[in-house]
Amino acid sequence: MKFAIAGGTGLTGAHLTTAARARGHEVVVLSRRTGVELLSGAGLAGALDGVDAVLDVTNVTTSKPDVSVSFFAGATKSLLAAERRARVPHHLALTIVGADAAPDGYYAGKLVQERLIANGPTPWTVLRATQFHEYAAILFHRGRAGVHVAPHGRVQPIAAQEVAEHLLDLAEGQPAGRAADLAGPREEDLLEIVRAYAHAIGFRGLIAAVDPPGAYGHALRSGALLPAPGATLGRQTFAEWLDALPDA
Ligand SMILES: NC(=O)c1ccc[n+]([C@@H]2O[C@H](COP(=O)([O-])OP(=O)(O)OC[C@H]3O[C@@H](n4cnc5c(N)ncnc54)[C@H](OP(=O)(O)O)[C@@H]3O)[C@@H](O)[C@H]2O)c1
Numbered sequence: 001m002k003f004a005i006a007g008g009t010g011l012t013g014a015h016l017t018t019a020a021r022a023r024g025h026e027v028v029v030l031s032r033r034t035g036v037e038l039l040s041g042a043g044l045a046g047a048l049d050g051v052d053a054v055l056d057v058t059n060v061t062t063s064k065p066d067v068s069v070s071f072f073a074g075a076t077k078s079l080l081a082a083e084r085r086a087r088v089p090h091h092l093a094l095t096i097v098g099a100d101a102a103p104d105g106y107y108a109g110k111l112v113q114e115r116l117i118a119n120g121p122t123p124w125t126v127l128r129a130t131q132f133h134e135y136a137a138i139l140f141h142r143g144r145a146g147v148h149v150a151p152h153g154r155v156q157p158i159a160a161q162e163v164a165e166h167l168l169d170l171a172e173g174q175p176a177g178r179a180a181d182l183a184g185p186r187e188e189d190l191l192e193i194v195r196a197y198a199h200a201i202g203f204r205g206l207i208a209a210v211d212p213p214g215a216y217g218h219a220l221r222s223g224a225l226l227p228a229p230g231a232t233l234g235r236q237t238f239a240e241w242l243d244a245l246p247d248a
Helices: 011-022 065-086 107-118 134-141 160-172 190-200 214-222 238-243
Strands: 002-006 026-030 053-056 091-096 124-129 148-150 207-209
Touching: 002 011, 011 026, 011 160, 053 065, 053 160, 065 091, 065 107, 091 107, 091 160, 107 124, 124 160, 134 148, 134 190, 148 190, 190 207, 190 238
Parallel strands: 002 026, 002 053, 053 091, 091 124, 148 207
Antiparallel strands: none
């Protein structure tokens, strides 16, 4: 099959691209680094010719709802319009478990993305996944000048590689609407996995607990970001992922 992977140079996208090519598929990567700017649509013309499915794993790093909405709405509208012109039969996107529990920050954009896809012209599949194991590393490396903080929170993290393989399975099938949630094999405390990651890479300083305010903080603490019953579960635990890290 021929897949267009929007955000194919990112964390999930790189795993997806490698996995798709390993399974013998043809891959077109859409990102600014490959000459495609999704907000303006520049570089999209012709890029979807002959494509069997578009897999959207683009991202913006922000906690501001207006920035998130503007990015995910803009990128999704560009992709859906290009898919209609090229008669692409399947649009897939990766969103986040519990996005509707905290729509006052980044998640606002994910909800708009889901809504546009559900009301759009292309048959679709939306996969909601929990936080990646890699999110612990991302949170740790956001620290500046030796000051590191992270929140306590109920999460059930999964390896980005397993998310990519599962999204690829869905892309090889028919449009399925909202797929079952995808989560890791066990619940963890977000602060403790950030600390475990930091320890594994040799950091011996303090990582203070700082609880985020607002709906996101409440969702983290209450378990609203945990998967719904019936979720598909990945295999690799956080500890196993940590053991497999090359720099651990
Ligand atoms: N991280 C998590 O824990 C988690 C959990 C569940 C779901 N998700 C979802 O997974 C998705 C992927 O996240 P990620 O962490 O893998 O992303 P990421 O590493 O931040 O990669 C983002 C990708 O988007 C591309 N991109 C950004 N702006 C663009 C633009 N204007 N035009 C074209 N391409 C653009 C980037 O490439 P260029 O810079 O080359 O443009 C890059 O390839 C997100 O939608 C996120 O909501 C993440």
